[in-house]
Amino acid sequence: MIVEDKSKLRYVSKDIPRKDGVEKVTGSAVYVADMVLPGMLYAKVVKSPYAYARIKSINTSEAEKIPGVRAVITGKELNYKVGLYVVDKDILAKDFARYQGEPVAAVAADSELIAEMACEKIKVEYEELEPVMDPREALKPDAPLVHPDLGNYSYMKGVFQPRPKTNIPHVQKIRHGDIEKGFKEADLVVETSFYNPPVQHVALETHVAITQALPGNKVLIYTSAQSPFTVRSLFSVCFGIPLENIRVKVPYVGGGFGGKAGIHLEPLTYVLSKKAGGRPVKLMMTREEEFNTIPSRQGLYSDFKTGVTKDGKITALEANYYWDAGAYADYGVNVGRAGAYAGAGPYEVPNCKIDSYIVYTNKVFGTAYRGFGHLEVLWGIERNMDIVARKLGMDPVEFRMKNVLRQGAYTITGEKITRSHGHVYDCLDAVAKDIKWSGYKSEEEREKEKKTGKVRGKGVALLHKAPAMPTFTSTAIILKFNENGSVDLMTSLTDYGQGTYTALAQIAAEILKMPIERINVPWDSDTSFTPYDWQTVASKGAFMSGNATIAAAEDALRQIKEIAAQVLKCDVADLVCEDEKVYLIHNPDEYLEYKQIVNGYVYPDGTSIGGPVIGRGRYIAQGLTNLDPETGQGLPALDWTYGAHGAEIEIDIETGEIHVIRLASAFDVGQTLNEGLARGQIIGGVIQGLGSALTEEFKFSKDGKFLNASFVDYKILTAKDLPDSMEQYLIENPQHDGPFGARGVAEHPMISVPSVIGNALYDALGIDYFRLPLTSERIYFGIKSGKKEYHD
Amino acid sequence: MKEYTKELNITVKVNGREYHESVPANMTLLQFLRNKLLLTGTKEGCGIGECGACTVVMNGKTVTSCLVLAAEADGAEIRTIEGEAKGEKLTALQESFIKYHGEQCGFCTPGMIMSAQNLLDRNPKPTREEIVEAISGNLCRCTGYEPIIKAIEAVAEKGNR
Numbered sequence A: 001m002i003v004e005d006k007s008k009l010r011y012v013s014k015d016i017p018r019k020d021g022v023e024k025v026t027g028s029a030v031y032v033a034d035m036v037l038p039g040m041l042y043a044k045v046v047k048s049p050y051a052y053a054r055i056k057s058i059n060t061s062e063a064e065k066i067p068g069v070r071a072v073i074t075g076k077e078l079n080y081k082v083g084l085y086v087v088d089k090d091i092l093a094k095d096f097a098r099y100q101g102e103p104v105a106a107v108a109a110d111s112e113l114i115a116e117m118a119c120e121k122i123k124v125e126y127e128e129l130e131p132v133m134d135p136r137e138a139l140k141p142d143a144p145l146v147h148p149d150l151g152n153y154s155y156m157k158g159v160f161q162p163r164p165k166t167n168i169p170h171v172q173k174i175r176h177g178d179i180e181k182g183f184k185e186a187d188l189v190v191e192t193s194f195y196n197p198p199v200q201h202v203a204l205e206t207h208v209a210i211t212q213a214l215p216g217n218k219v220l221i222y223t224s225a226q227s228p229f230t231v232r233s234l235f236s237v238c239f240g241i242p243l244e245n246i247r248v249k250v251p252y253v254g255g256g257f258g259g260k261a262g263i264h265l266e267p268l269t270y271v272l273s274k275k276a277g278g279r280p281v282k283l284m285m286t287r288e289e290e291f292n293t294i295p296s297r298q299g300l301y302s303d304f305k306t307g308v309t310k311d312g313k314i315t316a317l318e319a320n321y322y323w324d325a326g327a328y329a330d331y332g333v334n335v336g337r338a339g340a341y342a343g344a345g346p347y348e349v350p351n352c353k354i355d356s357y358i359v360y361t362n363k364v365f366g367t368a369y370r371g372f373g374h375l376e377v378l379w380g381i382e383r384n385m386d387i388v389a390r391k392l393g394m395d396p397v398e399f400r401m402k403n404v405l406r407q408g409a410y411t412i413t414g415e416k417i418t419r420s421h422g423h424v425y426d427c428l429d430a431v432a433k434d435i436k437w438s439g440y441k442s443e444e445e446r447e448k449e450k451k452t453g454k455v456r457g458k459g460v461a462l463l464h465k466a467p468a469m470p471t472f473t474s475t476a477i478i479l480k481f482n483e484n485g486s487v488d489l490m491t492s493l494t495d496y497g498q499g500t501y502t503a504l505a506q507i508a509a510e511i512l513k514m515p516i517e518r519i520n521v522p523w524d525s526d527t528s529f530t531p532y533d534w535q536t537v538a539s540k541g542a543f544m545s546g547n548a549t550i551a552a553a554e555d556a557l558r559q560i561k562e563i564a565a566q567v568l569k570c571d572v573a574d575l576v577c578e579d580e581k582v583y584l585i586h587n588p589d590e591y592l593e594y595k596q597i598v599n600g601y602v603y604p605d606g607t608s609i610g611g612p613v614i615g616r617g618r619y620i621a622q623g624l625t626n627l628d629p630e631t632g633q634g635l636p637a638l639d640w641t642y643g644a645h646g647a648e649i650e651i652d653i654e655t656g657e658i659h660v661i662r663l664a665s666a667f668d669v670g671q672t673l674n675e676g677l678a679r680g681q682i683i684g685g686v687i688q689g690l691g692s693a694l695t696e697e698f699k700f701s702k703d704g705k706f707l708n709a710s711f712v713d714y715k716i717l718t719a720k721d722l723p724d725s726m727e728q729y730l731i732e733n734p735q736h737d738g739p740f741g742a743r744g745v746a747e748h749p750m751i752s753v754p755s756v757i758g759n760a761l762y763d764a765l766g767i768d769y770f771r772l773p774l775t776s777e778r779i780y781f782g783i784k785s786g787k788k789e790y791h792d
Numbered sequence B: 001m002k003e004y005t006k007e008l009n010i011t012v013k014v015n016g017r018e019y020h021e022s023v024p025a026n027m028t029l030l031q032f033l034r035n036k037l038l039l040t041g042t043k044e045g046c047g048i049g050e051c052g053a054c055t056v057v058m059n060g061k062t063v064t065s066c067l068v069l070a071a072e073a074d075g076a077e078i079r080t081i082e083g084e085a086k087g088e089k090l091t092a093l094q095e096s097f098i099k100y101h102g103e104q105c106g107f108c109t110p111g112m113i114m115s116a117q118n119l120l121d122r123n124p125k126p127t128r129e130e131i132v133e134a135i136s137g138n139l140c141r142c143t144g145y146e147p148i149i150k151a152i153e154a155v156a157e158k159g160n161r
C-alpha cells in the first residue's frame, strides 16, 4: 500500500506523542519488577564459579532447614530440555556447568533475603575442566567439547544442521556465482580480518518472571519478555503442557533489545512453583546476573578476501565468520545465519562465498541483540570497503556508489532488487553531503594537524538489514468497538519503547477515519486474550502488524457499512466514512454515527440488527523461502531497510581520547509512520551503537571468569558521552507491500556505527584499527605503535 | 539471622504525607518505598548505586535510594515520582518528556524526571552543560539522552511548572 497523496494523511507520518506517555512519566506503568501476587515466593539461584566444570555433587540439606525456605531444586531432578532452534539447554545445569554464572541450583523462599541465605548454604562440589574460550580454538579437532551430546539433541530441521562430535551447532553457507572466476577477473585482491567482543543489551529492567503452577496442569506466567507466544510455545514443548493451559502475560517491559526475545526465567520459576505447592514464584536477575547469567551478544571473528577490478567493481568476496556462541545455541545459530545472508553488505557481489560458523565456547551464551548479527558483520564489511577503496586509490564514497545494490541487481542469495526496494545510494548521498565529505585528508595535512595535538577525521559507512524470521511468520490484530464508538486495538506485539502501539493506533485512526484519541491500545499482551503474534523482534512489528491493522480496520468498516446500507436503504458502494460517521455519498446529510452501529443498530420501533463489530486483520510474511543448505540461495528477507552513517570525530593525540563531533544517519524508511518516534528510535539506536563502538566489551580471565559484570567496569554511554550534534534523514522510497509504504527501522540505527567511527579514525590518524571497542586506550596504543595497522 | 531482623521505628514524610513505620535495620530506602509503601514508581536498575533508576529527592537533594538506608531517612522529607503530578495535572517537565519523546521503555524515566526536576527547582534556567551534568548519573539505554535533554531545555526556556 503506497500513499498517493501525503498531504491527505491525518495521523500517519505525524509526530504524535506516545500512547503510554502519561503512565511512564508518572511512574504508574507497572512492570513485572513491580508486581507482587498473593502468596508469592522469591527465588534466587546458585551459579557456577567455573567456566567449565563437572558437577560432582550438590548438597542442599542445610539450605532446606532454613525457616521460610519453600523449595530447593537442582538440575538432577529436572528432566527437561529447552531451546529455540537447537534444544541444548537444561533448566539448571546438570552434570556439567558450561559457563561461569550458569545456574546450578535454585531456592524459593518467603523473602529474597531468606532465598539468598539458603543459596549460600548449598554446597556444590565441582571438578574443574579445561574451558574453551576462543571460537577458533573450539574449531580445532582436539578442542574440548562443550556439548559432547550434540548429536542427540533435537533441532529445527531444514534450517539448521548441528555437527555431532564438534562444537558447531550450525554452519551457514552462501555460494553465489563462481568464486574462482570472480577472483580471476579481479585486478586486485585484498585480505582483512576483524573482531567484535561479546557485549550486553543492558535493558534497564533486568530479566524477571513470576510463574505459578496451577491445579489442572495449568500455568500462569507474568514475564518481562518480548514475545509472549514464543514463551508459551517453548514452554509447552519443554514441559509437554498443552498450549491452552499456559497463559503468558506481558505488562510494561523495561527495555528488551533482543535480550528478552526468547524464553529465560519462566521454566525455572515454574519448577520452583510446582515444588512449593503451586505458590507463585518471582525471580529477578541482579545487575551482575544480567551480565554473566543472562545471554548476551555473541563475539565475532571475521575474515574477508575481496577481488576488485581497477575501475572499482567488486568481482568476488569470500568471507569466513566465526561466531562465539558461548555455551548454548539459543538465537545464536540464527544470528549466524542472518549474518551470512547479509554478509556481503548492501552491495552487488556477483561471486560470493561465505561460511558462517556458529561455535560453542565456555562463555555466557549469545542471543538476539538489536541488529541481529548485522552490527557485527558490518563492522568488518564497512571497514573492509574503506581499506579496499584505498588500495585501489579510489574515494570510498565513490567506490561504494559503484557497487551498491540498485534496481535489477541480485543479492548474494539470489534476490532481485525491484522498484519496491529502498535506495542505498540516497542514504549514502545524504550523509556524505551532511558531513561535507571531500575525500581522505592527505598524509601532509594529517601530520600538520597532529602538531596541534588534536586531529579530526571523517568517514561514512552503509548498512542493511531485513527481518530474520521463519518463512511462515504471521500476526493478527483485533479491533473491538466500545459502546461509545471508541476502539480497543488488541495485539500481542510488545511495545517496550519502540512506539509500535502508537504507530498502530495512528494507522487504525487513519483508516477508520476517527480521532486517534479514540483508539485505545490496552497494555498487557496476554496469550489467552490478545491474538497471535510470532515474536516482537526483527523490526517487523510496524510492518507486519501495521498491515494487519489496515486489514482489521477495513474489515470493521465493511461491517459498519453493511449495517448502514440496510438502515439507509442503499448499496455498500454508495457509502463513505468520515469523522466516525458513515454517509450516503449522494446526500451527505444522511448519515449514521459509528456508535449507532458498532453495538447493533436499533430502529425507532425497537427492532435491531447487527451486533458488536469486531474488526479482524492478519498478515503472513510474503514469498519467503528456506535457504538451500548448501548454497544459501533463497528469499530470506521480507523488507530490507538500507541506511548510512556519516561521522566527524576528533582525537587527542596525547591521550587517545575520542570525541564525536557529528553523527548523521539516513535510512530509507519507505514512509515515516511517526516522525518523532522514528527520530527517537534512531537517536537511541545510534547512541547504543556508539557504546559498541567506543566502550562496551566483556572481559574474561584466562580461566574463563567474567571480569566486568557491573556498570563501573562495563561502561554504557551516559548523557556526557553524546556527539556534539546528530542528524537523522528519513528517506522515503516506498515499500510497495509495507503499511502506507513503510519499512522497519528499529534495529538499524545501531548497525554500522562502529564502522563509521573506525573509518573516521583512519581519516584522522592514518591508522587502521581492526578490533572493537575503540577505547581511548586502544587508540592511544595504536598511535604509540607507530604502525599503519593496529591489530591489538 | 538475628542481625537481619532488628527493627527500627522511623518517621518519614513522603510526597507530603507522614509515615510512621517499623523497618529492618538493613532495609534500603528504595526497598522501603517500593515494598513497604508500595510506591513502585521508583525503579531498581542495579541496586548498587550505579544506574540512577532509583533516584528520589531527599531533603532537597537527589539520592540514589538503593544506597540510603531507610533508617537514615528517619525525619527526612522525600519526594518520589508519585508526588510530581497533582491529580490529572502533569508537571511542565512531565508534559515536556511526553512531547519530546523523553521516554521509551520508561524504566529510567521516574529517576530521570526526579534528577531533572531537582535541577530545575534549584536552577530554573540551566545551561545544556548543567542539564547533562544533572542527569549524567541516570543511565538510559533507550533514548540516547538527546530527547531527554531537549525536554528539559524546553521547560527551562518556558519556565518551570
Ligand code: FES
Pocket (backbone or CB within 6 Å): B043, B044, B045, B046, B047, B048, B049, B050, B051, B052, B053, B054, B055, B064, B065, B066, B067
Ligand atoms: S538502583 Fe540505585 S543506582 Fe541503580
Ligand code: FES
Pocket (backbone or CB within 6 Å): A204, A254, A255, A497, B102, B103, B104, B105, B106, B107, B108, B109, B139, B140, B141, B142, B143
Ligand atoms: S527509556 Fe528505557 S532506559 Fe530510558
